[in-house]
Amino acid sequence: xxxHKPFQRDVIIRVMYKKLLAKLKSLDPKQRAIAxxxxxxxxxxxxxxxxQLSAPKRSVAAYCKVYTQExxxxxxxxxxxxxxxxxxxxxxNASEFAISLGRLEKVAPDExxxxxxxxxxxxxKLHKDPSQMTSISFAxxxxxxxxxxxxxxxxxx
Numbered sequence: 001x002x003x004h005k006p007f008q009r010d011v012i013i014r015v016m017y018k019k020l021l022a023k024l025k026s027l028d029p030k031q032r033a034i035a036x037x038x039x040x041x042x043x044x045x046x047x048x049x050x051x052q053l054s055a056p057k058r059s060v061a062a063y064c065k066v067y068t069q070e071x072x073x074x075x076x077x078x079x080x081x082x083x084x085x086x087x088x089x090x091x092x093n094a095s096e097f098a099i100s101l102g103r104l105e106k107v108a109p110d111e112x113x114x115x116x117x118x119x120x121x122x123x124x125k126l127h128k129d130p131s132q133m134t135s136i137s138f139a140x141x142x143x144x145x146x147x148x149x150x151x152x153x154x155x156x157x
Contacts, residue, residue, distance in 0.1 A: 062107035064155035070100035085148040094127040
């Protein structure tokens with residue numbers, strides 16, 4: 001690999017920039033517009049890829065932030081069929097809890113991620129088969145209680 005001194009690298013970049021500008025100036029207006037749009041699209045795609053590929057940070061602070069947002073979202077939805085200690089507001093649609101838990105799962109610290117994953121899968125099962133409410137509630141209750149207690153100790157409402 002060629003190694004350039006910082007000054008040489010700057011000169012090379014300036015020369016490439018001037019050549020690119022010369023090529024762009026030689027294009028007719030329609031071709032210039034296409035080139036500018038292409039460059040803009042590529043820049044937007046790079047920014048989107050960078051933001052999507054960067055994994056969210058797992059921390060208590062990130063968890064509490066998402067929890068507060070999801071608790072507020074859940075509170076605005078109508079319902080009284082499926083309870084949740086964690087969100088402290090019952091829902092008619094169990095998948096709403098699963099959606100919120102999915103968002104929490106992305107930022108949850110490792111110590112509670114298994115509980116969130118378990119609870120999310122139970123709400124997904126409940127959404128698919130509401131007749132299983134009794135058996136699912138027996139499985140979900142200890143996890144929901146534990147997660148609710150952990151959250152209330154670490155996140156201020």
